[in-house]
Amino acid sequence: AQSVTQLGSHVSVSEGALVLLRCNYSSSVPPYLFWYVQYPNQGLQLLLKYTSAATLVKGINGFEAEFKKSETSFHLTKPSAHMSDAAEYFCAVSDIRNTPLVFGKGTRLSVIA
Amino acid sequence: NAGVTQTPKFRVLKTGQSMTLLCAQDMNHEYMYWYRQDPGMGLRLIHYSVGEGTTAKGEVPDGYNVSRLKKQNFLLGLESAAPSQTSVYFCASTFRQGPDSNQPQHFGDGTRLSIL
Numbered sequence: 001a002q003s004v005t006q007l008g009s010h011v012s013v014s015e016g017a018l019v020l021l022r023c024n025y026s027s028s029v030p031p032y033l034f035w036y037v038q039y040p041n042q043g044l045q046l047l048l049k050y051t052s053a054a055t056l057v058k059g060i061n062g063f064e065a066e067f068k069k070s071e072t073s074f075h076l077t078k079p080s081a082h083m084s085d086a087a088e089y090f091c092a093v094s095d096i097r098n099t100p101l102v103f104g105k106g107t108r109l110s111v112i113a
Numbered sequence: 114n115a116g117v118t119q120t121p122k123f124r125v126l127k128t129g130q131s132m133t134l135l136c137a138q139d140m141n142h143e144y145m146y147w148y149r150q151d152p153g154m155g156l157r158l159i160h161y162s163v164g165e166g167t168t169a170k171g172e173v174p175d176g177y178n179v180s181r182l183k184k185q186n187f188l189l190g191l192e193s194a195a196p197s198q199t200s201v202y203f204c205a206s207t208f209r210q211g212p213d214s215n216q217p218q219h220f221g222d223g224t225r226l227s228i229l
Contacts, residue, residue, distance in 0.1 A: 009153065034217060036220075041222070041223075042222055042223075043117070043203055043205075043220030043221050043222045043223055044156075044203070044205075044218075044220045045220070046217040046218075049217055090155060090156065100146060100158050100161050100171065101146075101158075101218060102158075103148075103155040103156040103157075104155055105153060105154060105155040106155050
C-alpha cells in the first residue's frame with residue numbers, strides 16, 4: 001500500500017526566507033508524486049508533479065521539488081517566501097497502476113513579515 | 114470554463130436526515146472522486162468512479178453511497194447523517210489517457226457540511 005508522510009503539521013518562515021516542506025513516501029512500485037496547495041476556503045490546486053521524467057521538478061509560483069529515490073523523499077522548496085505563500089500544502093502519491101491519489105496530512109505554512 | 118462545480122457550498126443537517134451532494138465537471142473527465150477533509154487528517158478518499166456507471170470504494174466509504182449515471186456528474190449521498198460526518202467534502206476529476214499517463218486532479222471548492 002502507498003502512503004505519504006509530511007513532517008511538520010505547521011511550518012513558519014520569515015518573508016524572504018527559504019521554504020522547505022518535507023514529504024516522504026512509501027510505494028512498492030515506481031511512484032507518481034504531487035504537491036498541491038490549498039488557500040483558505042478553496043479547493044486544492046496543483047503546484048507540481050513528478051512522473052518519472054526529470055528528478056527536479058519546477059512548479060508554479062517559484063516552487064520546486066526534487067525526487068530522491070534513495071531517500072524516498074519529494075521535498076518542496078522555494079528560495080524566498082512571500083506573504084502570498086501562506087496556505088496549506090499537501091503531498092500526494094499515486095503510481096503507474098493509476099491508483100487513486102493518497103494524500104499526506106498536510107503542512108500549514110505561515111509567512112511572517 | 115467552470116471546471117469542477119460542487120453544490121451546495123454549505124449545509125446544516127440534523128442527525129438522521131439524508132442529503133445528496135452534487136459534483137459536476139465540464140472537462141469530459143473519465144475519473145471522478147469524493148474526498149472528505151478533516152483537521153489534521155488530510156484528504157481521505159470516500160468513493161471514486163473510473164467511468165460512467167462505475168463506482169468503487171475508497172478509504173472511508175461507510176455511511177456514504179455514490180452514483181455516476183452521467184459522465185459529467187458524480188453524486189454523494191448520506192442516507193442517515195451522523196455527527197461524525199461533519200466535514201468538508203471535496204470532489205475532484207481527472208482525464209486518464211492510458212496506464213503511463215497520470216494527469217493531475219482538478220478540485221471543486223468544497224461543501225461544508227455540519228451535522229447536529
